[in-house]
Amino acid sequence: MPDTTPDQLLYQIALTLLPGVGIINARKLIEHTGSAEALFKEKKSSLSNIPRLGDVVIASLTNSQSYLDRAAKEMQFIEKHKIKTLFFTDENYPYRLKQCADCPILLYGVGNADLDSKYILSIVGTREATDYGKEMCRTLISGLKDLGVLIVSGLAYGIDTSAHRNALDVSLPTVGVLAHGLDRIYPSANTELAHRMTANGGLVTEFMSGNEPDRENFPMRNRIIAGLSDATIVIEAGTKGGALITADIANSYDRDVFAVPGRVSDNYSIGCNNLIKTNRAALVQKPEDIMYIMGWDKTIEKKAPVQQKLFIQLEPDQETIVSILQEYGDCSIDRLCIESRLSATKVAAGLLNLEFEGIIKSLPGKMYKLCN
16 A cells, blocks of 8 residues: 555545545546645635636535544544555556546555456355355356456355355455445444455445445445456346446446356346346356456467567557567456556557557457467
8 A cells, every 4th residue: 555644645535525526526636736635725716727616616625624524533443443545546546446437536445455466356146146146156266266366246145245255265365345434344244254354355445434335335336346357247136236237337347247147037147148148248157268258268378479570660658568468468458557557548549559550459358469
């Protein structure tokens, strides 16, 4: 975690409390002032010069003592429970999540998870998981053990709980994304499981202490699950519910989505079968399906080194992309962003130019490879 000073954190927390300030406005405000602290200390006349900044936000910033007091109280809770924080401008803010336009302004977390792990997979599904769903969850996770995949889910009953437990059983790290503050565990029956997860993974939330697991918080939680991951797997889902919301969000982020098929007569296979039927998810039956589509299969041989002459006409960003493909073989655009530390826009532009030059080619599953 970055070395955020107490003053910086105070203002970062207060920023999340301001009415009318979502991630889009927050980004605009930080761009204009340079930091959350500078924003709160900005003169009202200067705030009025920020384009499209509403009167409500300006009034909140100029009368901000109540927000700062609440932030100070939260800092006491953070210090007491050794909670880690990540502001969206921090270098260590999860890179995949940062690519999402609606990523949280501030994350709170406990545990030791690497949120920029090489491979991250979210697994979601119904709270009323059947034996079939639990067994498929166990099979898929155990088959990914050797890759060290980080498993992300929502710590709910059913498939979420199965995903976390099975990850721990095979010593894979697992992260639960919460729809409430870190002062409680919901459902309470998963308290022991949550404690185990902090030793190999952790818990993450955008909600301060005191926030209840209210209905409206769960879709917000689901976007973090989708945004943290390379891909989302739906294992059992009815005609509606949080798992399908997470799948839709993952698709909107241009992330891969998988669904486990089931019998047409099973209520909790309807959602998965429909995702597959409407081409919103790839069918997955075994771990090898995931590894193949995502390019995670360790048996795929690395490509031969590219001749140095290729670099003569390449821009620095393009050269970086080619070097990564040379080292790792087939890669997704998210993986290229993570390894290169370039923005998604720069990586996409570089890939397009390299494809025009015949240096790389695109593959199914949003993957890219070097041409022979």
